[in-house]
Amino acid sequence: MQIVADQNIPALSSLLTDAGSLSLYAERQPPAHLLAEAEVLLVRSVTRVDEALLAQAPRLKFVATATIGTEHLDLAALAERGIAVASAPGANADSVGEYVLTAVLAHYQRRQQLATLADKEVAIIGAGNTGRAAGRRLAALGLTVHYYDPPLLQKGAVPPGLEVHDHWQRVLNSDIISCHVPLVTAGPHPTHHLLDIEALQSLHSGHLLINASRGAVIDNQALLTCCEQGDCPGLILDVWEGEPAIAVALLEHVSIATPHIAGHSAEGKVGGALKVAEALYAFLQRPFTADADSVLPACPWPTFDATQIASLEDLAALALHRYDIWRDDALMRRDGGTAAGFDQLRKQYRKDNPRRQFNNQRIACHNSQQFEQFLQLGFNAVRAQS
Structure with a gap:
């Protein structure tokens, strides 16, 4: 062939x-x-x-x-x-889930607001593989997570244990909104400009809006208009409408900006x-x-004890140590404003030092609560030797 x-x-x-x-x-x-x-x-x-x-x-x-x-x-x-x-459905779901987890921790850490996370409500738009991967990790932080997915409800195919609904206003009322849907332009449930000017105008600086799905799920020009008018939500954008030619003016309003690499x-x-x-x-x-083991190099990270990660500050420090999302943000702001620069960032993404997933990080746990939490966060949770 x-x-x-x-x-x-x-x-x-x-x-x-x-x-x-x-x-x-x-x-x-x-x-x-x-x-x-x-x-x-x-x-x-x-x-x-x-x-x-x-x-x-x-x-x-x-x-x-x-x-x-x-x-x-x-x-x-x-x-x-x-x-x-x-x-390749589900192939990079854990990578996207870790991106969302790290970005949320980084966003609130920089604002010295990590202590407020347990009070937050998260709306995951899309209960597919990537949506569930992100939701599972945020729930493990103690956040209240629910999923907006009308097509899934219509099919009657809701996975056990997930709170899935079709109440759009509940999404807009949530503290954190994270998009995980394909780009659909026609039919009963289009996602193109799902977050349009009307929806965006209902958000304010107390919200955090994340898009790691497809850029045009959010109307980027409407988003820019809202940001320039004043009370802009916190923004974490990995995908951009019109890629690789993005709305460069959005960059100054975005908390964390990356060049479509959440799954990379x-x-x-x-x-x-x-x-x-x-x-x-x-x-x-x-x-x-x-299988993956036959082509991936070994990842020789040392084991951490769960007692070393006793707070959200500790967890944020570990997540950012293993995945320095601020490095990706800095490169995006430096080079991602042109179509050629955006494409080059994606092509050359961490070729010198590939980003490895948290499942390579062993965490020695002393009780079932620690074990379950670190497992849900995506780490390689193991039982500590007595």
């Missing part, structure tokens, strides 16, 4: 050793000479697989995206041509690669046995 893949999907040369001939591309769209021969195309969200691309790829049989969402794929056009499609831990990126490789081997009707 002639396989064409985005060079920023990691470990493919190791995962696809006997699947075919692998060619990598570096820009947003694959070059025409590769598409002309491609039988398999492996992409990320930056590549638009539409009629224009398909017209250049007459031999294409299989397309997979190493992302959760598929809005960058023209599914109707692919189906019309009989091209098989796969995605080493584990999250390799997880996406594993999903597309597994789907390709299933398409080829061949066995696939690789």
